[in-house]
Amino acid sequence: MQERDLSRTRRWIADEERCADGRRVGEARRRPAPEWLIERGLDRTNIVAVHMGECWELGKRVKPASREQAIDALRQQVPACTKCRPDTALGIEV
Known part of the structure; x- marks a missing residue:
């Protein structure tokens, strides 16, 4: 009986x-998340x-952005997310 339990435990561990x-393989293949995102409105302009x-707290219309694009948008008075700041x-x- 104990051998059967041990065998079942070994299969479970394997x-x-x-x-x-x-x-681990899936995580290694996943592209890294972008550092910055820009969220567009309904008209996408x-x-x-x-x-x-x-x-x-992302909306549905976000696109990856470079650091320079994020800085430029903030300097043009685009609101910063109040959650991630x-x-x-x-x-x-x-």
């Missing part, structure tokens, strides 16, 4: 290790907000 290996890449991270006073 399955868990395979799953963990798969997760106006910029609604600037976000940091890891912001949890990209203006603070970029050292820009709004």
